[in-house]
Amino acid sequence: MVAVDLTVEIAGLKLKNPVITVSGTFGFGQEYAPYVDLSRLGAITVKGLTLLPRPGNPPPRLVETPAGILNAIGLQNPGVEYFAASILPYLSQFKIPVIVNMAGETVEEYAALAAKLSELNNIAALEVNISCPNVKKGGLQFGSDPTAAAEVTRAVKNNTCLPVIVKLSPNVTRIEIIAQAVAQAGADALSLINTVLGMAIDLKERRPILGNIFGGLSGPAIKPVAIRAVWQVFEEVSLPIIGMGGIFTAQDALEFIMAGAKAIAVGTANFINPRATIDILEGIENYLRENKIEKLSDLVGVAHYKT
């Protein structure tokens, strides 16, 4: 078998392959460790962290929709201190880059969290979540306004030496404008996309199903939206892109890569197939081999050059 080059460099961060887990569907890795050899992943992104522990939203927190799910977890997490003490040491054993997804209600909170995280060892990058649709304060509020998005980005950048990945929301009129704003504010890379704002009604109860009323749509249903976002941002901004949103197969992943993503992340797919990340990784490798493509990077954005 010919070796193919799957390595990816994102914001100075070297990944041995492009397959990452999205934040929030893979916990802190532990729960999937019986199913996946975590050391084979390109990187792992952990559940959204906040400065202090958060209880999360009242249930129901999840509802299935056609080819998708709506979730409204509300950033339940044990807080940065617990993470540093009890989770990071566990994750370090796998010797893969750990990307920490971080959220806050104020710019100051993002800054403080960035500073805290930067004191820790074994964190490879920060993913700044300014796109969570499931929290009352912060989240989407920052992600849907270029000025606020830039401000958060700057605050994080000023408080860390780690590469800063900003995660954007598709719930905006022009995602490329937000992307430009955070690029100018110093972001090193972009994650596209967070969930699409949605909701569902309980016919029996005649009220919204989710405890939080609104939820974020993920899964195959949003794949066309995510690919579109990657395409638009790739055309306007030169930062490396981590593509996500409905990636279930290697074919899906390759669509994102051809649209402009340097790496891809797998979320909802893990629920249906705990081995999804590995299956996708192997599928990408096979595709390259079968099509005699030596380097994955040769595929990044190719779809733009053929039109």
Add this chain to the structure above:
Amino acid sequence: MVAVDLTVEIAGLKLKNPVITVSGTFGFGQEYAPYVDLSRLGAITVKGLTLLPRPGNPPPRLVETPAGILNAIGLQNPGVEYFAASILPYLSQFKIPVIVNMAGETVEEYAALAAKLSELNNIAALEVNISCPNVKKGGLQFGSDPTAAAEVTRAVKNNTCLPVIVKLSPNVTRIEIIAQAVAQAGADALSLINTVLGMAIDLKERRPILGNIFGGLSGPAIKPVAIRAVWQVFEEVSLPIIGMGGIFTAQDALEFIMAGAKAIAVGTANFINPRATIDILEGIENYLRENKIEKLSDLVGVAHYKT
């Protein structure tokens, strides 16, 4: 069997039931006449019309996605004159309200088209499409900016005595802001939602599948997004809402109604079941009967009052 009251009034327009067809999936009615007794529908919305005939976008124009389709028809239509001469007389025989979906590249074009249409008999209302993602000029450009949206609305209002329904796009940061703007500009009702901007990549060709690169996502995949939009607008704006986006069953329709839609429209579902409109109509009627609800209007927006 107890009679239930399915009548709906939207912007002065009386419908005998809430089931309408969306624009663009039902042609001008003719093609579905062998499958559906058109006279049973609450109303019919015809394919988007422009002042002059338009050839539409180059194919491929449609691609299937998980639980949805992406289309990029590009407003192919025979123009208003042909419509007036050859289509409207045909539609009149069914004695149901005909809603004309209209689009333009400039505010002046919308105005002129509104004026032309208002000279015709047998048109019940105008649906102003400021949300088509598949045309280079006009369309979404108007629908994603409150000022532009208001301007188009005003131009149409100033040139017609017909009720004016404005059809909004979900591809905006805050749909309720656009809704407010067009409400203030005189809109009589709102149609929610047009398609969600998306795209797909052809892995073999390594380029976008659709001739237009981007397309509009419709079908069950977008139902959660559409219900969310109806909910948000219902909370902020008091205009009657026609809900649409992935309605395939009576249950889907009832979700929209409980979220705040006075009437609902069926699009992509017709492709899978040409009788979808009638099945939905009968399903709604049965639901009311079984739950001993005398008037459909008692259900409109109920989900808001229970939270």
Add this chain to the structure above:
Amino acid sequence: MASYNTVKITRQEEIAPGFYFLSFKSPFLVHQAQPGQFVYFRCSNTYDPLLPRPFSIAMVNEEKNEAAVLYQVVGRGTALLAQKKELDYLNVLGPLGRGFTLPPLGQPFQPKCCPKGLEQLKNFPQFFLRIAVVAGGVGIAPLFFLLQRLKDLPDLIIEILIGARSTKQLLLKPEIKNLSPQINLHLATDDGSCGYHGPVTEMLSTLLGADKIDLVYACGPKAMLKTVAKLLAEYNLPGEVSLEKQMGCGVGACLSCVCKTKGDKENSFRYSRVCKEGPVFPAQEIIWED
């Protein structure tokens, strides 16, 4: 690495209108599964319905190397499952979650999770721990597997209380009778067509009132479990209940399936994962409001 196992269906039978008993070969489950644990089934090979569906393990058969579930057709996933036939294959993940705590052999029962267990049990008879197993509808599923294990334990008296809408929905009656003479069967129906006419919890209340029970296991509709928990609190008895929640990952990673449980000094409550800390919880741990 663990993963979905492709198992062969050995029996798929509609044992009552809308209720199916499905067994399949799985030496792994037979040896690993504990009563109260569940499996995650992929009911479809397409993206709709998307998520796997959770079902309690209702039975294991060591001789045949089979495990089984008992399920009710309520929606699209279960309808698709019901279309599968003997010899068809099925993708199964599991066993998942935390099951029932079995009473330790030969010594007074002390559920781990109920610190006051021993004290509460001070009145129990010298040799026999008296257990009530309370099932509502299809809630019998995990409890049947529990009974399979309890019946082999010495020094127990087992009262099984089953409630259903009507005679037809009283599931696994003959199988339970065959399990062991040690088990006393009490039936209740909402329409009075069989056994006690009324909710099964009223029968439980009577037994508790007569001081005949030391420990309760229950599974069924939420309203029933809530009543069970209230009764247990009233009589200051330990018990465990098995909950249901819409799940995402099924393995504890996504925090979708939480229920409100009692907190600590710092927090008045915390959200516990039904798929990981549950589906079986000590009745007194649950905060039932939501």
Add this chain to the structure above:
Amino acid sequence: MASYNTVKITRQEEIAPGFYFLSFKSPFLVHQAQPGQFVYFRCSNTYDPLLPRPFSIAMVNEEKNEAAVLYQVVGRGTALLAQKKELDYLNVLGPLGRGFTLPPLGQPFQPKCCPKGLEQLKNFPQFFLRIAVVAGGVGIAPLFFLLQRLKDLPDLIIEILIGARSTKQLLLKPEIKNLSPQINLHLATDDGSCGYHGPVTEMLSTLLGADKIDLVYACGPKAMLKTVAKLLAEYNLPGEVSLEKQMGCGVGACLSCVCKTKGDKENSFRYSRVCKEGPVFPAQEIIWED
């Protein structure tokens, strides 16, 4: 009102690796369908895959009241279809679209759509219209039904040219031979494993060059049809081709399935619906660029 018909499958057979022949009871289709028309099948009962799939009607059997399609498994819809078994039910809409124009009996052929038809045919022999039917791969499907109809017409000489990748993909060979002695069968394979070694269009080119053909019907991959159209233009002969496009509604309402066709004085081209104006078009009407 017309609608989806639920029909019973009478035969589902893998006649070559990956190619299935599926017949079903449908008196309606038997009486209404024209060669070149298609049916729309719902391959799934869920939302994924969402759209029905179009298949040409490959055969009708009047005695048995059956119609049939011949399909290749290429993706999820066809894979699901292949899982259906005899006696299973299927939802079918059709017949849809515009089929092949049959040569009118006893008089010179003049396709409606080819204004120059008569003139172009000036050289055809006194009594016999010489027809070439050109199939690529699974494109044989509508053409077999066409042959069923052509064989009953007097005064025709029919050359059927079938191309495929390899012997195995040469479909319906025996059935065609059985149809009528009037039909001459010519085979071509890409790998030379059977018949002519090369594209089927080269065989057509030879026949046309030898002035042996007056009219051509073709169905197959786009590249093949494009070549057929080029040859017809070169020899100034009429012909019809059956096209494929991704469809939405299948009934002409959504304008998804268009192909570029020749325009009029005002427009250099127009977009025609494959599901309504097609799938069969006069070869010279198509603008092949896209």
